Amino acid sequence: MAIRINPRFIDDLNRYGAEDVQLCYHCGDCTAVCTHSDEIFNFPRKSMRRLQMGLERKIETTLEPWLCYYCGTCSDQCPREADPGETMMSLRRWLISRYDFTGIARQFFKSIVTEILAVIGIALLTGLFLFYYGYTQGSITVYDGDGAFLPSSFIHKFDLLVGLVLAVFLIINAFRMWYFIMIKGTSFNIPWWLYIKYIFTLPWHFLTQKRYAECEIKNEAKIHMPWIVHLGLMLGYVIMLLLVMVFIEKLQYGPEIDWRVHIFGYLATVGLVIGTIYFIRNRFNKTKYVQYKKSHSTDWVFITMLFFIVLTGIAQHVFHRTGLLELANYIYIIHLMFVVPWLLRMPFSKWSHLVYRPLAMYLAAIQRDVITKREVISESLSISVK
């Protein structure tokens, strides 16, 4: 079977953040020290090797990069300072751009200018549209009820529209990921019932991020800060997304807000505030964790935008509750100007690992099942031959 080699793959990956792959001399330290590396899925050394050899198609169809949660132990211990952890991270970025059928992700990862221009463009479009809409049918001084500047029923529809676009992109990309890994990258047949057998891994990994916690065991710390904060941040924005997508009309209606919605809103806000501040601080203060030493431009765009979304969201809430309705409306538009590009950017950025990670765990569990069985069979065969 012919294997295609892309000799410029390693240079290409430079743009995604992996700069030192060439330094690796394959001592295997990283693989041996990794918590998640095992007989069936061993990395990062193997990925480094494939990268050096330019086996683009091979990497495209593997799950390994998704099984790494970047605890940084491998990079810490690497004798060549080849930074395998960052390489896995870059491979994830590259894979996101491969799964994305539009090619937008590739442009975003490669050029910060393109990304910022796209974000600003969409933000301006959103802002103009909302202003136009608000002035034609309402008054800037009214926040909710009749004649509201941005009535929640309209925002609800608007949100659902954005959500729909998001979902279309993500579902197609996830489908492509499945196709790459399970059809192109798997040489054996996978029985359909395994897909049902392991379906529980999807919500399990999505909600607990158990493997991220396992990563931290290595560091022998009692509290796994990056995991807890990451989980808090993730749950925060998932809850917030649900609130905004489904319960927005309850969220914005009058002075008497349903306390159930209220509680969740505040919890999510706490998670988001702590999360964004924690990650921004770590990315500035590079000494504490290896995984935050190098920040790709897309990381910064993601975290700063999220930070402003949280800020404007809180401000909007405060102004709304204190009766400064005109200000609340302005802030609301600014808030949405951040939210819309941020959401639309999601399928083309690292943020989409929200979908890919659990999916990868799910597919990995299936593959592992098949491979272990096959190995048992082949071993028993070889014994009987002997």
Next chain:
Amino acid sequence: MRTGIFFCQVEDGKSLNIDKIAKYAANLPGVETVQILGMKPRLNAQTLCDLIKNNQLERIVIAGDMPGYYKPVFTKAMAMAGCNTDEVRLASFQEHGAQGEVALDRAKATVACANMAVPFALVATPTRNPVNHSTLVIGAGIAGIQASLEIANAGKHVYLVEQTGTIGGHMAMFDKTFPTLDCAACILTPKMVYVGQHEMIHLLTNSKVTEVSGKPGAYRIKIRQRARHVDVDSCVACNLCSEVCPVKVESEFDSKISFRKAIYIPFPQAVPNAYLVDGENCTFILTEGQKCGVCLKKCPKECINLNEPDKDMDIEVGNIIITTGYELLDVGKIEQYGYGKYPNVLTSLEFERLTNSSGSTGGRIVTKTKQVNKKTGKEEWSFTPDGIPPHNVAIIHCVGSRNKKYNSYCSRVCCMYSLKFAHLIKEKIPNVNCYEFYIDMRAFGKGYEEFAERIKHEGTFIIRGQTAKVEMANEQMIVHGEDIMNDKMVQFKVDMVILAVGLVPAPGTEYLSRILGITRDSDGWFSELDYNGNPTETERGGIYVAGMCQGPKDIPDTVAQASAVAAGVLGSITSGKGIGHLSSVSLSDIEARAKIIHTL
């Protein structure tokens, strides 16, 4: 002659102050214009031609690291201007050794010579000093011994200075040498005895060089000889003093895996074969004669004098040979292997002493046994002759070598001695499993590759992939690694781990480089004059390096280099031409001589 001087830098000349050289050049006779063209200038022959015409230049001097690079464009410009194209002169800083302390003066001198169209080499000939026929050798390992013997056998006097109580160095600690598996002691000890008895070798053990002055061919050296407290000539090494001595200290010679007394002989074959007193641990010396002193009473020859003072001596030598060797990297700072944490993780030198038949277990390879110290009540692990032999041994290569955090260089000998260890273990313990974890097998010498193949065929498991860590689970050590060839993760339960630790320069290297005025490379090893053509000389005349102190090398290479050093030293002594060195030539000398040649 109207001259234009152009400075063209190729490398970032941080070490050279171009402005100063340019100022100097502007004051040279006949200089019309001095221009600094900067880093890697892009020159145009037409503009240069205009420049030459405007200034009516008759001669061009291109000065810089690699001025030859710009010669064609200047030659073309000269031709275009209708001048003599032979008058494009080069002042090459790099070629004429403008480095280190003399860099600025040397660079000025090259410019001055080029300005007068006098070849630099013709002018810069050092005055040669007559050579003192004595030689100083610092460090009495195999390199020092070999060099001393070569010189002494030629009938010239040698002072051999050694810091410890015996000569022999690291080679005396080894059991076997690779790849021939010869007994190291059988090669070394006859040489040591020969050194001890040689009439032309003045052996100074327990000594340190404290001061060096003078010039090549006539160095004045101050040596401080620490008191041995035992008369070398009358001591018969009967061991009675050591038996009664109450002080127990970790033995340096045994890599601290066994104990010695405060009055001791490093090993039975030591040269000089006499005991010595460790002044830092002897109770009598520490209490200034208040306590102890039992050895004094016990000695049948009355050769112990615990009040002996340190001695200072001045000697004059013509040449100095540095053979100070190496030490092991402090492996305690590489945490993942658990050295210092788990008892049966050994460094290579510790294992070398363990397997040596003169070691504390008599050559039996055993694991450490736990003993409770009666005084402190603490658990202590030590090697005893009746210990349990290991069933599984892991040998880990490249510990601290080829690692950007510790030593970025390859220590060159580890692969081979690790294979040798595997052989020794297989030879001494039946049914033992030996695992070698390597990254790249560097079997570079004559017979080495064959040796590696032989060890593989002996049944040692040779695994490509470095061990990431050593763990302890239920009193059992486990090594984790990746078997790259078989694409598998491996975990082995082992009883003993041997770390092939990287080598670093001996602790006194920095001190010696300072007092001798010679440079070291970025890794700390002494720099030689020219790696290929002049591997033993240093930039100071009459000072040579040999053996490990110049860079990691195996015993054959060390011995070869030591002999080569001896040839250089003997050459300087017997040629009668004396030693001169460019570093002794000053700028004013060069200027004056260049003027004389120029007027001729």
